[in-house]
Amino acid sequence: MNSVFASESVTEGHPDKVCDQISDAVLDAVLASDTKGRVACEALVTRGFVMVAGEITTKCYVNIPKLVRSLIQEIGYDDPSMGFDYESAGVVTAIQEQSSDIALGVDTGGAGDQGHMFGFAIDETPELMPLSIMLSHRLVRRLSELRRKRILRYLRPDGKSQVAIEYKDGKPARINAVILGAHHSQDVKTEDLRHDIQKLVIDHILPEELIDRDTKIFINGTGRFEIGGPVSDTGVTGRKIIVDTYGGYARHGGGAFSGKDPTKVDRSASYMARYIAKNIVKAGLARMCEIQLSYCIGVAEPVSVNVNTFGTGRAEEAKISRAVREIFPLTPAGIIEELQLLRPIYTKTAAFGHFGREEEGFPWEETNKTDELKRVIK
Numbered sequence: 001m002n003s004v005f006a007s008e009s010v011t012e013g014h015p016d017k018v019c020d021q022i023s024d025a026v027l028d029a030v031l032a033s034d035t036k037g038r039v040a041c042e043a044l045v046t047r048g049f050v051m052v053a054g055e056i057t058t059k060c061y062v063n064i065p066k067l068v069r070s071l072i073q074e075i076g077y078d079d080p081s082m083g084f085d086y087e088s089a090g091v092v093t094a095i096q097e098q099s100s101d102i103a104l105g106v107d108t109g110g111a112g113d114q115g116h117m118f119g120f121a122i123d124e125t126p127e128l129m130p131l132s133i134m135l136s137h138r139l140v141r142r143l144s145e146l147r148r149k150r151i152l153r154y155l156r157p158d159g160k161s162q163v164a165i166e167y168k169d170g171k172p173a174r175i176n177a178v179i180l181g182a183h184h185s186q187d188v189k190t191e192d193l194r195h196d197i198q199k200l201v202i203d204h205i206l207p208e209e210l211i212d213r214d215t216k217i218f219i220n221g222t223g224r225f226e227i228g229g230p231v232s233d234t235g236v237t238g239r240k241i242i243v244d245t246y247g248g249y250a251r252h253g254g255g256a257f258s259g260k261d262p263t264k265v266d267r268s269a270s271y272m273a274r275y276i277a278k279n280i281v282k283a284g285l286a287r288m289c290e291i292q293l294s295y296c297i298g299v300a301e302p303v304s305v306n307v308n309t310f311g312t313g314r315a316e317e318a319k320i321s322r323a324v325r326e327i328f329p330l331t332p333a334g335i336i337e338e339l340q341l342l343r344p345i346y347t348k349t350a351a352f353g354h355f356g357r358e359e360e361g362f363p364w365e366e367t368n369k370t371d372e373l374k375r376v377i378k
Helices: 015-033 064-075 100-107 131-148 192-207 265-282 317-327 332-338 370-377
Strands: 002-010 040-046 049-057 090-096 115-122 155-168 170-185 216-219 288-295 304-308
Touching: 002 131, 002 170, 015 040, 015 049, 015 064, 049 064, 064 090, 115 170, 115 265, 131 155, 131 170, 131 192, 131 216, 170 192, 192 216, 265 288, 265 332, 265 370, 317 370
Parallel strands: 049 090, 170 216
Antiparallel strands: 002 155, 040 049, 115 288, 155 170, 288 304
């Protein structure tokens, strides 16, 4: 039986991703000086305006307006003709301390909130990620590379991709459709842009064996994408949670990651769930695995651990679940220590996905528990 599944990604200049990076840049600035700092930081961007708000408890000082302007410049909004740039944008902050009620539970090692988090892995790609989201990420990263290296000088920071994969008997068989939106200056002809993007992005990134004459390719579907970034759309932190995770292929607990320090299990437990699922698949215990962890505010241990191998497991799910509890630390403090989460590593997670990026050295992408898992299962 055939089916088609699609995932999307966006560049670092997409308005929502600008906000995610701002939120995580504030978090990194706090952690760089105060590993005990508590951060829940949100951002909003629109034409000529940035709002940063949230709850931050720390002993250090962060010059947020300066940090925001530096980040916006690094992303690529450095020209007033775009309608949004690092020099002219107004930056407003509204910061208060974290609630003392929350601190009562977190300071004793409990979870910072209730909630349920998911992690996922599948053997479709070397990174053990769904193929559709990995290809979508690679396309927008290539767009960004061509812009930053000034190979295509007309490219601007915003952009989107989408890849639809056709499955046969549960395995990827071909690419059904590709969509690319490339933000550009006004001095490029549509036909020239489409030719360049086809040759330098799509042909460069997508596996030739998965493309056929029936593959549908759309580049800047309306013809023009001159107005982009915060001028065209208001951005808000936490609105690209499916781009951040598994492209919709696996379930999501609903909590965003960016701007949250690792005492917030929305973030840290999602990283741990990915770490667990990836090790299970890498160990050969399943071809596909989804982990759910759920927590109560102020309580350290998860109230439930669920393992779902979708019928691909080589061991009983109950046995795998017991092994997970035995091998992996699941309290907030244990997760933070195991995954080394009190380091300023978060800004680079805030674009191009939090998972499947082995080249970044994120600890939750390691597969160093496979031998222990196999030993305990046996």
